Each structure stands twice: as C-alpha cells, then as structure tokens.
Amino acid sequence: MEMGLVLGLLGAGLAVLLAGTGSAIGVGLTGQAASGAVSEDPDMFAKSLILQIIPGTQGIYGFLIGFLTIQRLGFLGGGLASISVETGLSLLMACLPIGLVGLTSAIAQGKVAATGVSLVAKRPEELAKAMIFAVMVEFYAILAFLVSFLMLQGVTI
C-alpha cells in the first residue's frame, strides 16, 4: 500500500479514536452521576439520560470525519485512490481538529453534564439550565468538526 494511503488511514483512525475516547469518558462520567441520582430518585432517569447523551456527540463527529476520509481514500468501493505522501499528510491534518478537540471537549462536557445531574437532582425544574451549561462546551466541538470537514473537502485527490 502506498504511504499516502497509510497516512490518510491514520487520520481517519485518529478522528474516530480520539473523539470516541473523549465521548466514552464523558458519557461514562455522566452515567455514574446519573446512577447516583436514580438510586435515590428513580424519576430522575429521563432527565439524567438527556444530560448523559450530550457528551456523546463528539464521538459522532469523529465518526463522520473518519467515515468521509475512508470514503475519499476509496475503501468503500470504486478502487483505492492513488495518493501522494503530501495528500495523505493533508488528510491526516484535516482529521486532527475533531480528533483532539473532540477528546478534550467531550471530557470537559462530561464534567459539566455530571454536575448538571447534581443540579437537576437538587432542582428538578432546572433541567434546561443544566443543558445549556453542557451545550456551551458543544460549540467548540462543532467548530472543530466544521474545520475538519472543510479541510477534508479542500484536499483534492
């Protein structure tokens, strides 16, 4: 296999791996907090679940970028593309924003969402505010996703 192709695959792998790890940690942490709340008050389940989902989006963004990269490399049919080292490196670079920002923002968002569960445990009527705090972190994940997407589109193969 050509070196360019390997670099492209590395990029796709990192996008999925890093963002996915971040989301797993974030969702896991919020899940723990949610268990704490539900063990005392089963009615907390639905509200906690909404908060638990929020740190999961980074993993989806990473998956999308990874998927698009694999498609551009030609792994999904139509024969493998012939890719130079420079192009491969460009694809790798395009994958980094969502990979790294996905990792850090999902962990940070998980902490906010977990404390959000605490907030809702104390004041069940304040779910919207707890969600807003968590969604604020989402903004940066979206920016990173957009840049990754634009960079990916900009690389000509």
Next chain:
Amino acid sequence: MGQEGKYAYAVTRIRVLETRLLDRGKIGRMLDARDAASALRVLGETEYAEVMGELVEGEEYEEILGAELKRVYRVVQSFSPDPDLIDLLRSRYDFQNLKVLLKAGHLGINRDDLLVDLGCIAPECLKEMAAGDYASLPAGYRRVVEEAQEEFKNTGDPQIIDLVIDRGMYDYLYTNARVDFLKGYLLRRIDLTNIKTAMRLKRSRTGVIRWAFLPHGSVDPRLLLEAVREPWDAFGPKFSTTDYGVVVEEGLRQLEAKGTLTDYECLVDEYLLEYLRRAKYVPFGPEPILAYLLAKELEGRLVRLIMVGKINNLPKETIKERLCDVYA
C-alpha cells in the same frame, strides 16, 4: 479522571439526599405544633418516617433520632468512595461511649442506656473491652483512655475524664483527617470551643486547668489564657483580629444580657454551618458527603431541642431562640 470518576456517583446521590433534609418550613411547622405528638407527626411526613414505625409517642424522639442517624450513616457508608472518612466521623461516637463506660466504671454503676450504637465499635464489643481493662482497644483509642485513667487516678475527679477524652478525641480526629475540608471544620470547632471554655472559665472564676483547652487550634493558647485573666472589656478585642471576631462579640453581648452561653453556642453552630455550606460549590470531592453527614447531625440537634421544648410546654419563641438555621 481521578476525583471526578471517584466522586460523580456519590456526590450526585448526596445531592438527592440533601433535598430530603428538613427545611425551614418543616422546622417552622414543628415549632407551630400544639404538642409533642403533633410535632412528631410533622416529622413523620419526612424521611424520618422510615425509622419511626411504631414510635409515635413524643417521648420516643430520642430513639427516633438515634435510629435515623444510624440509618443515614449506614446508607452513606454503603456508597462513600472513602469509607475511612466516614469511620473517622463515627469514631466520635466511640469516644462518647468510652466516656460513659469510664465514668460508669469508676462510679461502679451501669449506664448502658447512655451508649450509642453509631461508632465504629459496637457498644457490646466496647463493653467487653472495658471489662478487659481496655487492653484490646485500638491503639489510637487506648492511648487516650490510659491518659484519662491516669489523670483520674491523680485527681479523683470524674469530670477530668470528659476533658481528657475530648482533648484526645480532637487530637485523634485532627491527626487522622486527611481531607482539608474536614481539617478546616475541626480547626474552627476547636477554636470556637476553646473560646467558649475561656468564657466559661472566666465566668466561674475557677483556676485554669491544664486540660481545659483543645489542641491544634489556630488561636494561641496564651491569648486564651490572657483573655481569662484580664477583665471582660478586654475579652472581645482579643479575638477581633481572628476569624471569630463577630461571633465572639455577639456571644459576649448575649452572655452579658442573658447570662447564658446558649446564644454563643447557637452562633457557633451558625458559623460552622456557613463553613459547611462551602461544600455546595464542590462538584466532585468528599466535601459534600462530610457536609451532609454533619448537617444531618445538626438537624438531629434541632429536632431534639424542639421536642424537649414541646414536651416541657415551652412557648414557641423560647424554643425558637435556641435554634440555629438549617443547612439547606
């Protein structure tokens, strides 16, 4: 991921439990109750219902409070990420039981009714250890007990047992507290207790005894001794540069007006409560767990004051004066 992963579950669970603490409304309704039985009925609408069961007579409040605290400690210990910390809090009840056993032993009477089943060591085990002259007691406790026995032998005064055990207990708690929040709480409690002791010594004009002040305080013992020796006018200003200036000043004013330290004790509770409330801003850590348990104990004291007042038919205002605020 250390702190977050360790405490996410516990802290959230504590936040739910906190919502079940008695709020000002419930305390107010207990105060408004006609008699002890109706005050207890208000309590029966809260989480206390779980332990109340057959206990509905006003006089049975003590059993209810004991059972509730036991239940809460059992629940919190079941999910706390650091069981050592809960054990440390519970050790206070061991020391309390040791005091009872030591004094009863020296007076040759049986006061097993005063033993509480909240410590790390069950009262029955503690009694067995007492029968064996405390030889099988854990080293940390034994040292304190031996010191108390020694001092009692020298003076023959059973009160010295209380003083030595209190000293030993705070020393034990402070040296074993690995959580800064707990250390801070103990420090404040030690200081404010020492100031109270100084007030009491000054009022009773008895000689200053070596055991009077608790160790590890941030207020210099020399300052406390000076305050005891010098006139009342100089007492308040001595502490104006410490954190306790306001509490001491207000306490002295009430002491002068009413002649009791009850108001000062109330102010101390409020001050410590304000410290505990800091835990509300800690998202992941042992602080909320500690604060919840201590708030629950304080709640028990409030309920006790109300019930004693109701049983003795005291007017609402008189009871209310002695109550401090709630954590919530």
